[in-house]
Amino acid sequence: MIKVIELKRTVTDSNDRDAERLRRELKDRGIFLLNLMSAPGSGKTTLLSRTITDLAGKARIGVMEADIASDVDALRINALGAESIQVHTDGMCHMDAGMTRSGLEGLGSDSEIVFLENIGNLICPAEFDTGAHRNVMILSLPEGDDKPLKYPLMFQKCDALIITKMDAASYFNFDLQAVKERVRALSNTIRIFPLSAKSGEGMAEWESWLLTEWENHKNA
Amino acid sequence: MIKVIELKRTVTDSNDRDAERLRRELKDRGIFLLNLMSAPGSGKTTLLSRTITDLAGKARIGVMEADIASDVDALRINALGAESIQVHTDGMCHMDAGMTRSGLEGLGSDSEIVFLENIGNLICPAEFDTGAHRNVMILSLPEGDDKPLKYPLMFQKCDALIITKMDAASYFNFDLQAVKERVRALSNTIRIFPLSAKSGEGMAEWESWLLTEWENHKNA
Numbered sequence A, B: 001m002i003k004v005i006e007l008k009r010t011v012t013d014s015n016d017r018d019a020e021r022l023r024r025e026l027k028d029r030g031i032f033l034l035n036l037m038s039a040p041g042s043g044k045t046t047l048l049s050r051t052i053t054d055l056a057g058k059a060r061i062g063v064m065e066a067d068i069a070s071d072v073d074a075l076r077i078n079a080l081g082a083e084s085i086q087v088h089t090d091g092m093c094h095m096d097a098g099m100t101r102s103g104l105e106g107l108g109s110d111s112e113i114v115f116l117e118n119i120g121n122l123i124c125p126a127e128f129d130t131g132a133h134r135n136v137m138i139l140s141l142p143e144g145d146d147k148p149l150k151y152p153l154m155f156q157k158c159d160a161l162i163i164t165k166m167d168a169a170s171y172f173n174f175d176l177q178a179v180k181e182r183v184r185a186l187s188n189t190i191r192i193f194p195l196s197a198k199s200g201e202g203m204a205e206w207e208s209w210l211l212t213e214w215e216n217h218k219n220a
Helices: A015-028 A044-054 A072-078 A097-105 A152-157 A166-171 A176-184 A203-219 B015-028 B044-054 B072-078 B097-105 B152-157 B166-171 B176-184 B203-219
Strands: A004-006 A032-038 A061-067 A083-088 A113-117 A134-140 A160-164 A191-194 B004-006 B032-038 B061-067 B083-088 B113-117 B134-140 B160-164 B191-194
Touching: A015 A032, A015 A097, A032 A044, A032 A203, A044 A061, A044 A072, A044 A113, A044 A160, A044 A203, A061 A072, A061 A097, A072 A083, A083 A097, A097 A113, A134 A152, A160 A176, A160 A203, A166 B166, A176 A191, A191 A203, B015 B032, B015 B097, B032 B044, B032 B203, B044 B061, B044 B072, B044 B113, B044 B160, B044 B203, B061 B072, B061 B097, B072 B083, B083 B097, B097 B113, B134 B152, B160 B176, B160 B203, B176 B191, B191 B203
Parallel strands: A004 A083, A032 A113, A032 A134, A061 A083, A061 A113, A134 A160, A160 A191, B004 B083, B032 B113, B032 B134, B061 B083, B061 B113, B134 B160, B160 B191
Antiparallel strands: none
């Protein structure tokens, strides 16, 4: 059985300050926190599973799964031997800094890199600072190449964009070049990683960025 | 150029009453309104495009596209010769009855069946009655078969579930039987239509249901 934390909605007008405080505390505790955001079904858990396996021996990775209901994602991560915690958000459509802090308390203390798998939603999570050191967005190829036009804030807020399910490229009309141009129009600093966690294509570039950013974080 | 309405957030504690009123008004005006909800990139616009083409001569269909930004969806519908209106939600993650009423005012008066393409989001739209006569959810096959476990409210609220992109079934692990069982556990009245707007497979069943519900609505 997986441990489930039922989070209560936190009402705070000082989420930004709270997030800044959490970010510093985690740094002091030697934790590098990444906030993963995407639409439902983009393949976040599959990506994390492969990343955990690939980086075994290089980094101890933990995962906090945030969902409205169920514990299917935390069970998958747990099966890999990684630290994981499932949090339920009391119906909330996003995580804020207070909820992230509460969830982290249940995670265990072994992890050096922690991924917050935020609620599957391209809108609300982009509006709330979770206290993470990096924000990463995942767009799956079947969702289509028009998403930067429709959900601009999410692309503006993220340090990296991972495009998953690239192995299905022959099956869908998806113009990767158009996506890159649309994303660049929203952010000139975001890094873009097209990959497939299934075939392994592109995983090395993403994992190399992750390890480099972790080093930068430790030395900052 | 497509007409864009910039909706302002409406703050009302009486959305349910407002929705009930809108539902009656639309009935009196001979309009059958369906609220389409899904995650981003599920193929709502592609499904509607095919439905509009297939039902030409049987029903005059109009579409209200709700998005945070862009007008790409309304342009696609407009190109088919159908009435369409793009509404922007001022960053809001869902449509409520007041916003739906405002949007409908810009649509024109020729449509008998109107689809509201709600914001791409599996959480917030399920919590707000738009005044529609039927609620329809779209789940695309690449999103995976675990969605009823993670977003139960959406499945409970809908009269029909359309599973799109079935033509890609050989490409993804997707257990249709498991989805049906998970959905049945949440609702024993919801109708389920697996289909592909690309190949046309399953479209006739969905369109037949739509026309029957329209008849039921007119005779109610």
